[in-house]
Amino acid sequence: MKLYSLSVLYKGINKSNLLKAAYDLSSFSFFQRSSVQEFMTFTSALIVERSSTGTRSSIKEQEYLCHVYVRNDSLGGVVIADGEYPSRVCFTLLDKVLDEFSRQVDSIDWPSGSPATISYTALDSYLAKYQNPREADAMTKVQAELDETKIILHNTMESLLERGEKLDDLVQKSEHLGTQSKAFYKTARKQNSCCEVM
Amino acid sequence: MAESEEEVDVLVQRVVKDINNAFKKNPNIDEIGLIPCPEARYNRSPIVLVENKLGMESWCVKFLLPFVHNKLLLYRQRKQWLDREALIDITCTLLLLNPDFTTAWNVRKELAQCGVLNPERDLYLGKLVLTKFPKSPETWIHRRWVLQQVLRQCRPRAAEQKEPGEVELGGAQGSPPNERLRRVLRDEMKVCAEAAGRYPSNYNAWSHRIWVLQNLAKGNLKILYDELSSMKLWVSTHVSDHSGFHYRQFLMKALVAELSRATDASCGPSQDLHRSHWPNGDGVGPAAAEESRTASVPELFGKELELCTDLIETYPGHETLWCHRRHVFFLWYHWRKEQSQDVGRQPSLLNHTDETLSGSLGASAGRNVQAMDVDLALEESKQTSYTQDSKRLKRGPLQLRPGLPSEHSFVTKILSGCRSPEQGRFAAAYRKWLDSVIVAADTRDAKKWFSLI
Numbered sequence: 001m002k003l004y005s006l007s008v009l010y011k012g013i014n015k016s017n018l019l020k021a022a023y024d025l026s027s028f029s030f031f032q033r034s035s036v037q038e039f040m041t042f043t044s045a046l047i048v049e050r051s052s053t054g055t056r057s058s059i060k061e062q063e064y065l066c067h068v069y070v071r072n073d074s075l076g077g078v079v080i081a082d083g084e085y086p087s088r089v090c091f092t093l094l095d096k097v098l099d100e101f102s103r104q105v106d107s108i109d110w111p112s113g114s115p116a117t118i119s120y121t122a123l124d125s126y127l128a129k130y131q132n133p134r135e136a137d138a139m140t141k142v143q144a145e146l147d148e149t150k151i152i153l154h155n156t157m158e159s160l161l162e163r164g165e166k167l168d169d170l171v172q173k174s175e176h177l178g179t180q181s182k183a184f185y186k187t188a189r190k191q192n193s194c195c196e197v198m
Numbered sequence: 199m200a201e202s203e204e205e206v207d208v209l210v211q212r213v214v215k216d217i218n219n220a221f222k223k224n225p226n227i228d229e230i231g232l233i234p235c236p237e238a239r240y241n242r243s244p245i246v247l248v249e250n251k252l253g254m255e256s257w258c259v260k261f262l263l264p265f266v267h268n269k270l271l272l273y274r275q276r277k278q279w280l281d282r283e284a285l286i287d288i289t290c291t292l293l294l295l296n297p298d299f300t301t302a303w304n305v306r307k308e309l310a311q312c313g314v315l316n317p318e319r320d321l322y323l324g325k326l327v328l329t330k331f332p333k334s335p336e337t338w339i340h341r342r343w344v345l346q347q348v349l350r351q352c353r354p355r356a357a358e359q360k361e362p363g364e365v366e367l368g369g370a371q372g373s374p375p376n377e378r379l380r381r382v383l384r385d386e387m388k389v390c391a392e393a394a395g396r397y398p399s400n401y402n403a404w405s406h407r408i409w410v411l412q413n414l415a416k417g418n419l420k421i422l423y424d425e426l427s428s429m430k431l432w433v434s435t436h437v438s439d440h441s442g443f444h445y446r447q448f449l450m451k452a453l454v455a456e457l458s459r460a461t462d463a464s465c466g467p468s469q470d471l472h473r474s475h476w477p478n479g480d481g482v483g484p485a486a487a488e489e490s491r492t493a494s495v496p497e498l499f500g501k502e503l504e505l506c507t508d509l510i511e512t513y514p515g516h517e518t519l520w521c522h523r524r525h526v527f528f529l530w531y532h533w534r535k536e537q538s539q540d541v542g543r544q545p546s547l548l549n550h551t552d553e554t555l556s557g558s559l560g561a562s563a564g565r566n567v568q569a570m571d572v573d574l575a576l577e578e579s580k581q582t583s584y585t586q587d588s589k590r591l592k593r594g595p596l597q598l599r600p601g602l603p604s605e606h607s608f609v610t611k612i613l614s615g616c617r618s619p620e621q622g623r624f625a626a627a628y629r630k631w632l633d634s635v636i637v638a639a640d641t642r643d644a645k646k647w648f649s650l651i
Contacts, residue, residue: 184234
């Protein structure tokens, strides 16, 4: 039951802008961590880009679940979790974080902001605290409220893309991914087997 | 970049040497990994040592692995000689790349049997391999071979023991406890836990864990209790890890068997206490200890069902939790039946709980009714005089005593409040199971179930 990343982004007209992110990569192999982090950034940005404002969605990708909430004011948050972590708690967390962020960081700064320029420091402690889902306050209360909220479910990342768009192409073009990560993606895609040695 | 055979040979020798040097330089390496790196950088070693992590750049694997693999096979076919040091280094390199290459582990077995290789080095190598290949079957199999060697070294008087596989952890008949075995056991538990965390439902890791307890700590109550309690947090944070819960089921069965076995033994001075360290320590006399054990089985089940309830309610829709509930309740149900069958044979000192319960129902009560009325019997006993027996029954809160009625009311509660369609399905299926399987199980031999431990 794990949370891997928590990001706040701004959904611009054409592309999304990463404002702040926190990661917990402790469960990944040491030498893969930098690539994994880049992929989580890439995924979070892509998800916010392809989600409409005023929506909540959960996207399944391999063994991960990405939960996104894009507010009507274009402020968006993404939590990447494993399949066990209760999704309701993720949406509680997103509501809370985006609310706090919008009160601490002026909306003027959102369209052009970056992790270096934005001063919001609570993400790391939220990510750490919520590793134990029972930390979520008033969980049962949120369950009742979220019942009425519709959460769009996607079975793959592909379903977020436009017709004809390929994830492989987006990976190659992405500025969030370094050359090593792009190479890693290529070989991982080819093998897709847990018993591969090379 | 086309390599000639000589160039590959030179490269491979260098890499094998670099790996060996890395271990010499840092004896605390605790993880291995592959670094995604499609091209070699000129004249740089593909072996990277960062903090305590040993990495290998991926470009070199396609040269390294076939070459080293072939070299070992040539040695095995007696076409090429390799000295002991070279064998150790080559098998180490091979296994870090492909741990399921059984021949490499077997060469190491031979080296260990010659006395050239300390078997505990293979425990370290295996631990490293498992950081990258947490399921590797051959690694776990070899590990068990090594542990058998270690056991043999620790128990030179094995032939004198009555039962094979009996533990020396507590020290047989007053001899000092075996510190090496304790350490090995602790390390094994740690390795299993880490491997289980690296791959979901890692059956190989968990069945190894069970094997270790069965062979290094057989009948050790304290360890069984400790494991049960330390695993509680793990299963609570891995609620769909079926193998983790299966491990709890094994612990429950082993505890119940051990506690029941101790009760079955004569109530004279404790011949068996050396087998099982009672957690309360030396102050507990044998008779009282026997009583506490019998009373604690219902508590054990009660607590396990309580944990299950808590997780089912907090994390709706996980089938693993419902499967676990079935296992636990099934075990409880058959233990109860076995207890009620044995009531006549037991001296009353050891079996207060059952006497009170079955006595109050009368001999004419059918088995079915008796089991279902466990809760009812408690109510009746409350009205009788406040004896030592009823005090013991009341030691825990009443809801710690499981039974069919409480199971049914649990299902009803879940169904009435649940919003998850999966949770509803699982609850309804559980109810159906209670009605069909549990009732049908009445006609089967309960002892047959316990013989499966």
